[in-house]
Amino acid sequence: MDIPTNACIRTDPRWDKAVRHLGYEPVDILPENAGSLRTDADLISESQEKLARVKIVPDAQLTPRQMATLSLIREINHRNARVRDIHAAEIPPASDRVRTAGMYGRHDQNVYISTDQLEAGSQAVSTCIHEMSHHQTGKGDGEERHEEVIGSMAAAIVDQVSRGDYDQYLKNPEFVW
Amino acid sequence: MTEIVGFTLDQLATDIEALEQYIAGGGALQLNICTEDIPTEADLASLVLNAEQAGFAMTFPEVSLQSGVPTTSFTLSGSTPRSNYLGAGIPTGQWQVLIPLLTPLATIGIIAYGITKVGDISKAIMPILLVAGGIMVVSIALLRRPAERYLERGGRVPYLPSTVTLNNIPATVSGTKIKDIDIPSGDLKLSLPTAGIWLLLAYDDEIDHTTKVIKTWLISDVQDINNNFADGVPFSLLENAVKKVPQLEKVIFDQSIETGKTEPFLIETNRKARKCRFTLNGEVKEVACYYMVKVVKARSSTVYGGRLNPKEYLPSVVDLPDCTPLLENLPATRQKRKYIYALTNFNSGYYFTPDFSYERQGTALDILAKAKGAGESTIQIWNDAQTGYWKQFGYKEAKQSISIAEAEKLLGVARKEEVDQGRDPDRPAITLVEYTPYKRIRNIKGLYFPATVQTEFQKAKETWDKSGEKERERILIHIGYFPSERFFDWNELRQDRKIWIVDYFKEEHPGLFEGLTPSKKTATGYMTTNPPSPIEHNGLQYYVHMTFPTRMEAEEEAEGLRGSGSPSKILVKPWEGGYVVYEHPLTWDEEKEVFVPDTVHGWMKTPPLDFIEVEGVVYRRHINFPTRKEAEEAAAGLKHCKILIRPWEGGFVLYKYMSPAVRDFKPGEHTQNLIESVRDEKEAIAMYHDFADMADEMGDQTTADLYRHVAAEEEHHAEEFGQRLTELGGALKYEPVTAEFMAETIAVSGYKDKLDQAFQEAIQRARG
Numbered sequence: 001m002d003i004p005t006n007a008c009i010r011t012d013p014r015w016d017k018a019v020r021h022l023g024y025e026p027v028d029i030l031p032e033n034a035g036s037l038r039t040d041a042d043l044i045s046e047s048q049e050k051l052a053r054v055k056i057v058p059d060a061q062l063t064p065r066q067m068a069t070l071s072l073i074r075e076i077n078h079r080n081a082r083v084r085d086i087h088a089a090e091i092p093p094a095s096d097r098v099r100t101a102g103m104y105g106r107h108d109q110n111v112y113i114s115t116d117q118l119e120a121g122s123q124a125v126s127t128c129i130h131e132m133s134h135h136q137t138g139k140g141d142g143e144e145r146h147e148e149v150i151g152s153m154a155a156a157i158v159d160q161v162s163r164g165d166y167d168q169y170l171k172n173p174e175f176v177w
Numbered sequence: 178m179t180e181i182v183g184f185t186l187d188q189l190a191t192d193i194e195a196l197e198q199y200i201a202g203g204g205a206l207q208l209n210i211c212t213e214d215i216p217t218e219a220d221l222a223s224l225v226l227n228a229e230q231a232g233f234a235m236t237f238p239e240v241s242l243q244s245g246v247p248t249t250s251f252t253l254s255g256s257t258p259r260s261n262y263l264g265a266g267i268p269t270g271q272w273q274v275l276i277p278l279l280t281p282l283a284t285i286g287i288i289a290y291g292i293t294k295v296g297d298i299s300k301a302i303m304p305i306l307l308v309a310g311g312i313m314v315v316s317i318a319l320l321r322r323p324a325e326r327y328l329e330r331g332g333r334v335p336y337l338p339s340t341v342t343l344n345n346i347p348a349t350v351s352g353t354k355i356k357d358i359d360i361p362s363g364d365l366k367l368s369l370p371t372a373g374i375w376l377l378l379a380y381d382d383e384i385d386h387t388t389k390v391i392k393t394w395l396i397s398d399v400q401d402i403n404n405n406f407a408d409g410v411p412f413s414l415l416e417n418a419v420k421k422v423p424q425l426e427k428v429i430f431d432q433s434i435e436t437g438k439t440e441p442f443l444i445e446t447n448r449k450a451r452k453c454r455f456t457l458n459g460e461v462k463e464v465a466c467y468y469m470v471k472v473v474k475a476r477s478s479t480v481y482g483g484r485l486n487p488k489e490y491l492p493s494v495v496d497l498p499d500c501t502p503l504l505e506n507l508p509a510t511r512q513k514r515k516y517i518y519a520l521t522n523f524n525s526g527y528y529f530t531p532d533f534s535y536e537r538q539g540t541a542l543d544i545l546a547k548a549k550g551a552g553e554s555t556i557q558i559w560n561d562a563q564t565g566y567w568k569q570f571g572y573k574e575a576k577q578s579i580s581i582a583e584a585e586k587l588l589g590v591a592r593k594e595e596v597d598q599g600r601d602p603d604r605p606a607i608t609l610v611e612y613t614p615y616k617r618i619r620n621i622k623g624l625y626f627p628a629t630v631q632t633e634f635q636k637a638k639e640t641w642d643k644s645g646e647k648e649r650e651r652i653l654i655h656i657g658y659f660p661s662e663r664f665f666d667w668n669e670l671r672q673d674r675k676i677w678i679v680d681y682f683k684e685e686h687p688g689l690f691e692g693l694t695p696s697k698k699t700a701t702g703y704m705t706t707n708p709p710s711p712i713e714h715n716g717l718q719y720y721v722h723m724t725f726p727t728r729m730e731a732e733e734e735a736e737g738l739r740g741s742g743s744p745s746k747i748l749v750k751p752w753e754g755g756y757v758v759y760e761h762p763l764t765w766d767e768e769k770e771v772f773v774p775d776t777v778h779g780w781m782k783t784p785p786l787d788f789i790e791v792e793g794v795v796y797r798r799h800i801n802f803p804t805r806k807e808a809e810e811a812a813a814g815l816k817h818c819k820i821l822i823r824p825w826e827g828g829f830v831l832y833k834y835m836s837p838a839v840r841d842f843k844p845g846e847h848t849q850n851l852i853e854s855v856r857d858e859k860e861a862i863a864m865y866h867d868f869a870d871m872a873d874e875m876g877d878q879t880t881a882d883l884y885r886h887v888a889a890e891e892e893h894h895a896e897e898f899g900q901r902l903t904e905l906g907g908a909l910k911y912e913p914v915t916a917e918f919m920a921e922t923i924a925v926s927g928y929k930d931k932l933d934q935a936f937q938e939a940i941q942r943a944r945g
Contacts, residue, residue: 021915098915122933130914141914154928161935164942171943177936 003027006097008040015040021141022047023097043095050092051103054112057088066118068175072166073113073128079160080153081132084109088118102127104134111135121177129153190276206253210279221249224279549581712750712759719748719759731756785825789832798832805829 008019010026019026019040026040059067066088074086083104089112091100101123103112111131117123129150133139136153139146160166169175221238228235238251253275710721735747735758746761785798802808805822808829812820821832869884 023915094915098917100915102914121936125932125936126929127914151928154932158928158931158935161932161939164939167939167943170936170940173944175940177933177940 003029003037007037008043009034009037011039011041015044017141019043021098022095024095047094051094051100053092054103054105055090056112057090057115059088062088062115062118064174065176066115068169068172069118069121069124070113071172072121072169072175073124075166075169076125076128076157076160077111077132079165080156081135083111083132083135086111086113086128088113088115090115102131104131109135119176121175125157129157186276186279189279208251208253210249212249228275554581709752710759712748714748714759714761717746717761719746719761721757721759731758734758785823785830789821789823791821798830800831801825802829802831 004025004027006024007027007029008024010016010028016026022043024040024043029037059070062070070086070088077083077086087110089103091103091112091114094100099114101114101117104110105112111128113124113127113131117127133146133149133153137145137149224238235251235253238249711718713719731749735749738745738747738758738760748759748761750757750759785801800808800811802811805824808822808831811831812822823830823832866885866888869881869888873881
């Protein structure tokens with residue numbers, strides 16, 4: 001069997017989507033053939049430890065463009081999900097193969113958006129919708145309900161944008177889609 | 178208030194049905210059931226679970242002793258049993274379902290019961306009412322069943338505390354026979370400076386589970402302990418003593434109760450005695466009796482005692498002279514693991530047993546690896562079976578220091594043999610021993626004599642004979658066999674320097690034990706009832722820390738606690754064949770710079786009220802805290818509940834709002850199906866809110882409050898659930914998304930383009 005370079009040992013199919021999220025491909029492999037491959041559980045555990053070191057970037061330290069984007073997605077949250085708050089943040093990479101765009105903290109019900117995602121509204125809104133759907137559903141990545149809510153929430157936001165609900169944020173010249 | 182009293186389950190079935198009509202419009206029934214004995218927690222749990230399954234909403238039963246009668250009290254909501262909470266109307270004719278659910282109590286033996294109709298369930302759960310109802314029922318129960326019924330039960334209380342406090346001297350009840358002191362057998366003698374001997378007559382008070390000492394007698398005219406207890410204490414001695422106690426009018430012992438004939442009360446021969454009847458302050462009591470003997474020594478006091486009943490509590494000890502034939506007849510080749518120890522120079526040196534080495538230091542493999550890792554060049558080794566490996570390698574001593582390489586070789590042979598025999602090679606019949614840990618554990622040096630029992634016994638005697646009188650008090654000879662479930666009573670050894678034979682292989686050599694006191698294992702297994710907590714000792718409250726089957730283990734735990742740097746005071750007490758480590762917790766008060774009772778661990782002296790009512794709202798106890806600050810911090814985390822913080826005996830109690838309806842709420846089948854059909858937790862919560870709104874519209878404020886509270890609870894649980902799932906690996910605490918994955922999911926949703934288009938149009942529109 002050809003083992004992909006980004007393989008990890010599958011210990012539980014439940015983790016498949018989560019580890020793919022981290023840039024790894026779970027494979028069924030006997031431990032004696034696994035060599036130095038890590039398990040999916042190890043990867044996730046390491047990822048969680050890294051993510052716990054997230055640092056919130058205070059609003060005052062954001063650029064006008066980042067602040068404009070953050071204001072918009074906070075309003076989107078207020079109208080659609082009501083997570084406790086959305087913070088700009090320096091989020092550690094979730095694994096050595098990916099960078100982290102955003103994060104939802106189950107324990108504090110906050111959404112953290114990477115500051116580089118705030119440079120463009122399209123990235124930030126998409127990230128926001130993804131994370132708010134975690135809050136709405138309580139489900140993890142790849143779970144059907146989570147994906148359903150992403151779709152329905154995106155549809156709602158399209159309607160709201162078309163109605164002009166966010167115009168006051170969009171007219172800010174600092175905002176870039 | 179409607180009250181019905183009865184005595185049998187059949188009557189209860191009728192009565193409860195009759196009462197049902199009175200509460201058709203609401204309210205609650207309070208049931209008080211008097212039983213022969215105290216129901217166990219399992220009984221109560223079984224009752225509650227069964228009742229809940231049958232649709233009853235009931236409070237968790239409270240058991241209390243009312244005038245000595247175990248009384249189980251609980252409250253049933255009038256609107257139960259429910260099949261559908263949302264459904265209209267209250268089902269009737271179903272209360273008889275309750276009767277078979279009371280089987281756990283019926284098994285114990287129902288004496289009487291009382292049903293009280295109370296108008297409002299919120300009042301019903303107030304403790305004061307429970308107490309009032311309980312007294313009412315019990316008083317009637319007592320009328321029905323004469324007091325003798327209960328007093329007799331004192332003779333068969335199965336478990337009684339094995340402690341007694343007399344003049345603040347901690348008492349250790351340890352045996353039924355004290356005859357191993359100053360025995361003129363020509364063999365070993367132990368000299369015990371004796372200032373006096375006391376005899377105590379005591380009984381256990383089943384109400385508060387304390388030992389009540391009826392009378393103590395100083396046997397000052399008898400100095401020879403051995404003679405006294407070999408022949409028993411003359412009854413006249415007791416009779417005369419009784420006369421000296423003005424309020425104690427008469428004492429009748431044992432068989433005399435049945436036969437009317439007064440028999441001498443001899444400790445040694447009257448072991449069958451179970452009861453004594455005495456009149457105290459005009460009240461006749463008939464109780465189980467103890468005798469206790471307090472030997473007052475020069476430097477310490479120890480109370481010995483024993484219960485006359487049950488017999489299972491006979492001790493596992495025999496005295497040394499009786500064991501001489503045992504020693505002489507022991508086979509020269511020892512079987513299995515039998516050892517003789519002569520521990521000399523009691524306060525310094527090594528002490529070890531092979532069992533300890535095995536349990537505490539791991540297998541021989543572990544020990545060897547550890548020794549190698551530590552760079553040791555030699556290791557102590559002995560053969561477990563005496564006849565095996567040592568002979569084939571030419572060793573004559575059972576214990577010897579050998580090189581690591583040699584030990585590895587021996588171990589290899591031993592392991593191979595275990596494999597050949599089909600046994601576990603990791604448990605070879607060879608033991609490698611490190612000595613160092615035992616310095617820490619016991620700080621005792623000992624010598625291990627691995628030769629035959631007779632030889633070593635002789636050596637021990639010679640050592641004894643050569644020693645001076647002062648030195649003898651420090652000499653301990655312990656003859657034991659391992660493994661022993663009841664190792665030995667370390668405390669007694671430590672205190673008394675006596676000679677004990679602890680356990681033996683009765684099955685293996687039955688003939689050796691003819692004429693000896695039969696041994697019953699007293700320390701196997703744990704207690705079947707909880708030891709009392711807190712207990713008072715020297716004016717301090719001690720709380721149960723842990724329980725152990727043997728005193729050895731309890732003492733080890735106590736040593737660990739004492740050596741942990743904690744200022745808490747530690748006490749070891751026997752209880753029902755096991756031993757309890759008690760702790761009087763103390764913490765350092767930085768402001769006052771003194772040690773103060775640790776209310777975090779010690780808590781309040783009495784449990785705070787479980788429910789309190791303020792302005793018509795019933796609050797349920799949530800958590801106790803030592804300080805108001807901690808209680809308020811915890812309260813801040815409870816977002817959806819009404820909170821009340823009340824002081825209680827030096828601490829603070831955090832109460833949560835819990836309306837009676839909520840407390841007793843059990844979703845009906847229809848509701849349950851609805852809830853279960855909505856698997857999504859958030860939607861379930863939203864559904865509860867919807868139900869609340871619907872109830873509001875219908876003007877049903879109680880139901881609305883109920884659902885809002887359930888929703889709040891669920892939201893609170895949802896947070897905890899997420900964290901718990903994280904711990905279990907079932908869900909992640911953080912849900913990260915990469916830019917790539919995020920883009921992919923939005924694209925999959927099919928709204929990526931629509932979002933782009935909508936925002937770009939909106940931007941153009943907004944910016945004119």
